[in-house]
Amino acid sequence: MLAFLLAVTAILAQAGKVVGPSGEGAGVAGGYMVSEIKYTLLASDPSHLDGVTFNLTAADGSGVPSKVSASVDGGEHWTTCQPASDLRWTCSLRDSVRELTSLRVVAVR
Numbered sequence: 645m646l647a648f649l650l651a652v653t654a655i656l657a658q659a660g661k662v663v664g665p666s667g668e669g670a671g672v673a674g675g676y677m678v679s680e681i682k683y684t685l686l687a688s689d690p691s692h693l694d695g696v697t698f699n700l701t702a703a704d705g706s707g708v709p710s711k712v713s714a715s716v717d718g719g720e721h722w723t724t725c726q727p728a729s730d731l732r733w734t735c736s737l738r739d740s741v742r743e744l745t746s747l748r749v750v751a752v753r
Contacts, residue, residue: 676709676751677701686738693737693744700733700751709751716744725749 679699686694693716700709712725714735725735 675703676749677703678747678749680732681747683744685741691741693739693741695734695736696747697728697732697734698747698749699731700749701731702753707753709753711752713750715748716746718745719748722750 677700679701681696681698683696684694686692696714696716700712702708708727708730712727712733712735713722714725714737715722716737716739721739723735723737725733728734
């Protein structure tokens with residue numbers, strides 16, 4: 645139980661960080677800034693994630709993504725995210741907290 649609480653504490657401590665714009669792949673990859681990251685736990689089983697929400701801001705100041713996907717296990721599994729507003733995105737997850745290694749977001753204009 646202590647290990648679980650420490651893992652959740654570490655996840656929540658990282659949630660306040662702002663990640664600078666980045667991009668990868670072929671062609672122009674201006675990237676997006678990811679901020680206001682918030683994880684929620686499944687109410688019926690708090691050892692599993694229920695979802696993650698975050699803000700996305702285009703690095704060049706224009707363009708709302710048309711498709712956003714997220715992975716919390718280093719890119720092994722992906723989930724499609726839904727827009728909550730122009731900047732805010734929400735992704736449903738059912739991963740175990742133990743499987744959470746990183747948050748990777750792919751956004752396409």
